[in-house]
Amino acid sequence: MAVTPDPTLTVAARRTLPAPVDAVWAAFTEPDLVRRWWGPTGFSCPVARMDVRVGGASLLTMRAPAEYGGGDTSNTWTYSVVERPTRLEYVMRFADPDGTTISPADAGIPPGVPDAVPHVATFTPEPDGGTTLTITEFGYTDEQARTMSQVGLDQCLDKLEAIFAGA
Template sequence: MAGNGTTFEVRASRQLPVPVADAYAAWTESDQVTRWWGPTGFTCPLAEMDVRPGGVSLIAMRAPAEFGGGDMYNTWSYGLVEPPHRLEYEMRFATSDGTVIRPADAGIPAGVPDAVPHVVTFEAVGDDRSRVTVVESGYTDEQSRDLSQGGLEQCLDKLEKVLRVTA
């Protein structure tokens, strides 16, 4: 456990084979989010996206059979939305109807905050490429940070692969 109020950050970045507007759309449009959200082996059966300041998206992640096959829900509550360059939102665990629950009630280990701040930025890398960078903060121990880092890396790997196929 981190002492003295210390928290840990998760940070990951990928270069994507599409322009910034397409990378932003992959993160904000329901039909696109369902194609890549979740770590390796997980699927995304639901992404009800309401991407606007004050909007709340509801996203489901379905575990593969070897992990029980259950669905886990999150809400993303948006503060700053600057298309196509920046998103700021707080991720919270939720029930299937979007009711926010504590991480422990979702079977998540201690160390994950009730609300996980996210900053997602999109920048051009030439005319037809972009870079997405995700920063999550507020983890209170290194184990939770490391688990979240691994999951985010796998999500971004899937995003890159999906965009490479459609580019």
């Protein structure tokens, strides 16, 4: 019997960006572009090693601002679906700086975030030349973890949106 994720503990976001689908795809797959938006408000991304292919694993590191201690948190994204330029499916895991998987607790993440967080990102071209980006994350086990992740994703997408708005 298949298990259906609890939709109340799913993180989802949608943005319509004023850019063609290939440009939005590039923002998810090209290191220099990923570094510009990955991480919540005030965080930077000093590392984005992208290996976007089925079975490939990207390594991303976000750095907290000084007021949050300035520490680094790394993730891997391991891809199961790469349909250029319309769909990415990947599993996000916390990692050490070399890309070795660690538990969320070892990364300083509160309980409720699973060891592996499946993601689906879709890139839908719009008639006006823009792109609707939809991201869904699954597997959270409590509301606090889901809310923390939703806020983080929304802030990342705010930064991505600002890139395409010319800010």
